[in-house]
Amino acid sequence: MAHTEAHESHTGLIWKVFGFLSIITIVEVILGIMKPESLHLTPFLGTSLLNWIFLILTLVKAYGIAWYFMHLREEKASLRRAIVWTCVFLICYLTALVLIEGGYIHDQLAPYLSWS
Amino acid sequence: MEATVVTENSNEDVWSGGGKRPFAASYGKMMMWFFIMSDALTFSGFLVSYGLMRFKFIDSWPIADEVFTHVPFVHGHFPMYYVAFMTFILIFSSVTMVLAVDAGHQMKKGKVTLYMLLTIIGGAIFLGSQAWEWKNFIGGTYGAVVLQDGKIAQFVDNDGHQIALSDFVVKDDGARVAHTRSNGLWFENDAGSLPPYTVSEVVASFNANPSVNLRTEQIDLGVKEKTIVSKEEANKFLAKATNVVMGANLQVNEYGKTLFADFFFFITGFHGFHVFSGILINIIIFFNVIIGTYEKRGHYEMVEKVGLYWHFVDLVWVFVFTFFYLV
Numbered sequence: 442m443a444h445t446e447a448h449e450s451h452t453g454l455i456w457k458v459f460g461f462l463s464i465i466t467i468v469e470v471i472l473g474i475m476k477p478e479s480l481h482l483t484p485f486l487g488t489s490l491l492n493w494i495f496l497i498l499t500l501v502k503a504y505g506i507a508w509y510f511m512h513l514r515e516e517k518a519s520l521r522r523a524i525v526w527t528c529v530f531l532i533c534y535l536t537a538l539v540l541i542e543g544g545y546i547h548d549q550l551a552p553y554l555s556w557s
Numbered sequence: 558m559e560a561t562v563v564t565e566n567s568n569e570d571v572w573s574g575g576g577k578r579p580f581a582a583s584y585g586k587m588m589m590w591f592f593i594m595s596d597a598l599t600f601s602g603f604l605v606s607y608g609l610m611r612f613k614f615i616d617s618w619p620i621a622d623e624v625f626t627h628v629p630f631v632h633g634h635f636p637m638y639y640v641a642f643m644t645f646i647l648i649f650s651s652v653t654m655v656l657a658v659d660a661g662h663q664m665k666k667g668k669v670t671l672y673m674l675l676t677i678i679g680g681a682i683f684l685g686s687q688a689w690e691w692k693n694f695i696g697g698t699y700g701a702v703v704l705q706d707g708k709i710a711q712f713v714d715n716d717g718h719q720i721a722l723s724d725f726v727v728k729d730d731g732a733r734v735a736h737t738r739s740n741g742l743w744f745e746n747d748a749g750s751l752p753p754y755t756v757s758e759v760v761a762s763f764n765a766n767p768s769v770n771l772r773t774e775q776i777d778l779g780v781k782e783k784t785i786v787s788k789e790e791a792n793k794f795l796a797k798a799t800n801v802v803m804g805a806n807l808q809v810n811e812y813g814k815t816l817f818a819d820f821f822f823f824i825t826g827f828h829g830f831h832v833f834s835g836i837l838i839n840i841i842i843f844f845n846v847i848i849g850t851y852e853k854r855g856h857y858e859m860v861e862k863v864g865l866y867w868h869f870v871d872l873v874w875v876f877v878f879t880f881f882y883l884v
Contacts, residue, residue, distance in 0.1 A: 520580035543612025
């Protein structure tokens with residue numbers, strides 16, 4: 442049984458990961474409250490630069506949680522890849538879908554909405 | 558249950574059915590990963606439909622910073638702070654969970670018990686916070702007027718800050734006669750089912766007060782702010798007003814698109830339900846730890862499996878947080 446072997450404690454690493462996740466959250470919240478105009482109002486690949494920063498920071502946080510807290514780094518490489526690559530492709534696909542098709546729907550619909 | 562437990566004398570390369578042990582993972586852990594992946598797909602579906610609808614109405618979607626502005630015991634406009642606190646609570650409960658798993662690997666029963674308890678408390682605080690967030694959203698902050706075509710018109714002062722209906726609407730006591738049981742067969746209690754003001758009261762007070770302006774849902778994409786219209790134009794909108802709304806539900810939403818309220822209730826509700834079941838499972842495992850079930854079994858893998866689920870719930874919140882509050 443794998444668990445009867447002596448396991449070294451990872452407490453230090455866990456607190457480091459917690460600090461890392463906290464810092465990212467704080468950065469996200471500060472950016473979310475300030476909404477610096479140079480980022481918020483600059484369009485980039487279908488949405489604003491600020492939204493891209495949020496998306497990337499979110500994925501970094503997701504990586505931290507899955508990799509360290511869900512012990513993916515201790516799993517066999519085959520299991521790890523089956524999980525991680527599935528999610529990576531899914532996220533790329535969905536992001537592209539929303540950014541491209543969502544904009545298209547709006548472009549088609551907006552002329553029919555009257556605001557006066 | 559017996560079938561899934563790998564005992565000391567069994568071959569660790571096979572599951573108890575006799576098949577080869579895939580990915581060197583135990584049966585329970587593997588099934589938990591299957592569940593997590595399928596649940597991740599479900600949540601992706603929800604979030605993507607939210608994203609698509611949001612893009613569809615990119616020029617009129619509610620701005621989250623103007624919707625979620627409450628902090629307990631403090632009066633004022635504080636976007637993001639409370640939800641940031643909720644995020645910290647959930648991340649912290651994830652940390653105590655992973656500490657419990659870590660202590661379980663070293664067979665330290667006392668530490669596992671303590672950290673499981675902290676995890677349960679963290680989850681409960683998060684769930685309570687979410688209930689409070691829902692309460693504020695359902696109850697509403699300012700009140701608004703809904704037009705014939707479902708558009709929402711809100712009211713702002715001369716600085717562009719939103720103001721509540723109760724700040725400027727003068728009640729015309731003669732306008733509405735309270736319905737009583739003696740007047741009809743289908744009696745509904747007046748106080749609970751009607752908004753606090755009538756449309757005509759709002760329109761009259763709006764025209765009488767020069768420091769009140771009307772704001773439409775339309776977002777000026779150049780500055781990403783909602784459009785404030787002139788009094789003259791505002792009256793054209795108000796001529797089409799059908800109802801006064803306070804708060805949000807599945808039919809109407811004072812903050813803007815009803816679709817926003819629908820998605821909010823559905824997605825955060827579904828996530829909250831996951832947290833709730835996570836707490837229940839954690840409590841069961843917590844008592845199992847106390848009575849020494851895993852001590853007897855020789856390993857704390859069950860804590861690790863429930864930990865996987867708990868971290869997944871945290872992971873989903875990270876995405877919900879981004880898409881509902883940040884983006």
